[in-house]
Amino acid sequence: MGKRITVPFGSQHVALPEPVRFVFQTENEKIVDVEVDVGYVHRGIEKACATKFKYMQVGYVVARVCGLCAISHTLGYVTALERLMGVEVPKRALYLRLLVSELDRIHSHLLAMGHTAEVAGYENLFMQTFRHRELVMEMLELLTGNRVQFDFACPGGVNRDLTPEVEKVLREKLKVLEEKALWLRDVYENDFSLTLRWKGTGVVTEEMAKEMNVVGPPARAAGLKTDVRAEFDYLPFKEVGYRMVVLKGGSIYERNLVRALEVLNSIEMCWNILDGLPEGDIKVPVKGLPEGEMFVRIEAPRGELFYYIRGSKKLILDRVRIRVPTFANIPVMKELFVGMDYADVPATVISFDPCLSCTAR
Amino acid sequence: MDFRKFRKRSPWILHYNTGSCNGCDIEILACLAPKYDVERFGILNRGNPKQSDILLVTGPVTKRAKERLLRLYFEMPEPKVVVAVGACACSGGVFRHMYNVENGVDKVIPVDVYVPGCAARPEAIIDGIVRALEILKEKGKEVELPHWCSAQVKPPVNRVKLLDRCLEELHGRR
Ligand code: SF4
Numbered sequence: 136m137g138k139r140i141t142v143p144f145g146s147q148h149v150a151l152p153e154p155v156r157f158v159f160q161t162e163n164e165k166i167v168d169v170e171v172d173v174g175y176v177h178r179g180i181e182k183a184c185a186t187k188f189k190y191m192q193v194g195y196v197v198a199r200v201c202g203l204c205a206i207s208h209t210l211g212y213v214t215a216l217e218r219l220m221g222v223e224v225p226k227r228a229l230y231l232r233l234l235v236s237e238l239d240r241i242h243s244h245l246l247a248m249g250h251t252a253e254v255a256g257y258e259n260l261f262m263q264t265f266r267h268r269e270l271v272m273e274m275l276e277l278l279t280g281n282r283v284q285f286d287f288a289c290p291g292g293v294n295r296d297l298t299p300e301v302e303k304v305l306r307e308k309l310k311v312l313e314e315k316a317l318w319l320r321d322v323y324e325n326d327f328s329l330t331l332r333w334k335g336t337g338v339v340t341e342e343m344a345k346e347m348n349v350v351g352p353p354a355r356a357a358g359l360k361t362d363v364r365a366e367f368d369y370l371p372f373k374e375v376g377y378r379m380v381v382l383k384g385g386s387i388y389e390r391n392l393v394r395a396l397e398v399l400n401s402i403e404m405c406w407n408i409l410d411g412l413p414e415g416d417i418k419v420p421v422k423g424l425p426e427g428e429m430f431v432r433i434e435a436p437r438g439e440l441f442y443y444i445r446g447s448k449k450l451i452l453d454r455v456r457i458r459v460p461t462f463a464n465i466p467v468m469k470e471l472f473v474g475m476d477y478a479d480v481p482a483t484v485i486s487f488d489p490c491l492s493c494t495a496r
Numbered sequence: 497m498d499f500r501k502f503r504k505r506s507p508w509i510l511h512y513n514t515g516s517c518n519g520c521d522i523e524i525l526a527c528l529a530p531k532y533d534v535e536r537f538g539i540l541n542r543g544n545p546k547q548s549d550i551l552l553v554t555g556p557v558t559k560r561a562k563e564r565l566l567r568l569y570f571e572m573p574e575p576k577v578v579v580a581v582g583a584c585a586c587s588g589g590v591f592r593h594m595y596n597v598e599n600g601v602d603k604v605i606p607v608d609v610y611v612p613g614c615a616a617r618p619e620a621i622i623d624g625i626v627r628a629l630e631i632l633k634e635k636g637k638e639v640e641l642p643h644w645c646s647a648q649v650k651p652p653v654n655r656v657k658l659l660d661r662c663l664e665e666l667h668g669r670r
Contacts, residue, residue, distance in 0.1 A: 175515070175558065175560050176555070177596055178596050199614075202518040202615060205519070262529060265530060266529065266531065268526075284517075492515070492517050
C-alpha cells in the first residue's frame with residue numbers, strides 16, 4: 136500500500152476548458168476519494184432575473200448562462216413564458232427555432248468530440264473536428280447574425296427570418312457538412328488507437344445511469360432510453376424525422392459515438408426543415424403580464440434542461456429556476472472516479488462534456 | 497543581446513475563465529483551430545502561467561475567481577500583457593452589478609487590451625492579440641501593480657511576499 140497523495144485538478148488546468156476543481160486522494164495510481172467544487176463561476180443570474188430584468192428581457196439574460204447551448208436556455212425560458220401567457224406561436228417560428236436548436240446541437244457535439252480527442256492526445260483529429268465545426272458556425276452566423284450568442288428566439292416567435300438567399304447557401308453548406316460528418320463518424324467508430332484508449336474506460340452501467348439520474352448523451356450511451364425531445368412536446372420534433380440514438384456499453388467510446396450519430400440525425404432533421412418550412416409570420420406580439428407558474432423541459436445538447444418560472448402580474452418575475460444537465464451528471468462522475476486510474480481522469484471528465492457556467496450560473 | 501526583437505515571435509498564451517458564459521471561450525478555441533489559426537503568429541496555448549506571455553481573461557470576474565486571477569497574474573513572469581476578451585470582461589456586460597461579480601477584469605488586475613463583443617468575434621480576438629504583441633515588445637521588466645494596491649516595489653522583487661500583501665489588501669477591501 137502506497138502513501139495517500141492529494142492531487143488537485145483545476146480550477147485552472149491544461150486539459151480543462153472551464154474552472155471546476157476536483158481534489159483527488161490517490162493511492163499509487165488508484166483514486167480512493169474525490170471532492171468536487173463547482174462554484175467558481177457563480178454570478179447570480181437567477182437572482183438578477185427575479186430582481187433586475189423585466190420579463191421580456193430575461194430571455195436574453197438567461198442566454199448568457201451558457202454560450203454553448205445559448206438557444207436552449209432562451210428556448211426554455213420563452214417556451215415557459217408563452218405557455219404561461221397562452222401565446223400561440225406561428226408555425227414558421229417554431230420550425231426556425233428547431234433549425235437553430237439542431238444546428239446548435241451539432242456544433243456543441245462536435246466541440247465535445249473534438250475535446251475528447253485532444254485529451255486522448257489525438258491533436259490531429261481535434262483540429263479536423265474543429266475545422267468541420269466552423270461550417271456549422273458559418274451557417275449559424277448566416278441564419279442568426281452572430282456566431283455564438285444568437286438571441287434568436289424571443290417571446291412570441293423569432294427575431295430574424297430565413298431569406299431565400301440564405302437558404303441557398305445553407306443547403307450548400309449542409310451538403311458539405313453531411314459528408315464531413317459521415318467521415319467523422321467513421322473515424323470515431325473505427326479508429327484503432329481511439330477504440331483501444333476509450334473502449335471500456337469510464338463505464339456507466341445502465342443501473343448506475345438509472346439510479347443516479349444521468350441525462351443526455353451519457354445516459355443514452357449507457358442504454359437508457361431518455362430524451363426530452365421524445366418525451367416533452369415543445370417543438371415539432373416528430374414531424375421532422377427525429378430518431379432516438381441509444382447504444383449499449385456506456386464507456387467514453389459509446390458516448391462519443393452517440394454524439395456522432397446524433398449529429399447525423401440532426402443534419403437529417405435540418406434537411407427536412409429546409410424542405411418543408413411553412414410560410415407565415417415569424418412573430419406575434421406578447422401582451423399582458425405573466426401570472427401563475429409554469430415549468431418546461433428542454434433537451435439541451437448535454438441533456439435535460441429544466442425551467443421553472445413564477446409571476447404575479449408584475450413586470451418582474453417572482454422566480455426563475457434553472458436546473459441544468461451537467462448538475463445532474465456530477466454525482467455519477469464522482470462515483471466513477473473512485474477506483475479509477477488517475478491517467479483516465481481527464482478523458483472521462485471531458486467525455487461528459489461538463490458545462491460549468493451552466494452549473495454554477 | 498536584445499531579446500525584444502524575438503519576444504513577439506513566439507508568445508504563449510494562458511487562458512482563464514473568470515465566470516464567463518463560455519461563449520468567448522469557445523471563440524478563443526476557434527482562434528486556435530484551423531480556420532483562424534493564431535499559431536501562424538507563433539502562438540501556442542499552454543496552460544502554464546510560468547511560461548506564458550499573454551493572459552487572455554474572459555468573464556466578469558466572480559468573487560471566488562478574483563483571488564485565482566490575481567495569483568495567476570503574479571505567477572506570470574514580466575513582461576506580460578493582459579487581454580480582456582468579451583463585453584463582460586471589459587465592463588461586466590450583462591452581468592454588471594449582479595451580486596457576485598466585480599464588473600470587469602480591470603477592477604482586479606491591470607488590463608492592456610480590451611476586446612469588445614458579446615461574443616467577441618475571432619477576428620476581433622486576433623486583432624486584440626496582435627495589438628498585445630506590439631505592447632509586449634515595448635514592455636520592460638518592471639512589475640505592474642493593480643491600481644488599488646498601495647505596495648511599493650523595488651527590485652529585486654519578492655513575488656511571494658508581494659502576492660501575500662496584495663491578497664491581504666484585496667480581502668481587506670471586501
Ligand atoms: S461577453 Fe458575452 S459571450 Fe462573451 S463571455 Fe461574456 S456573456 Fe459570454
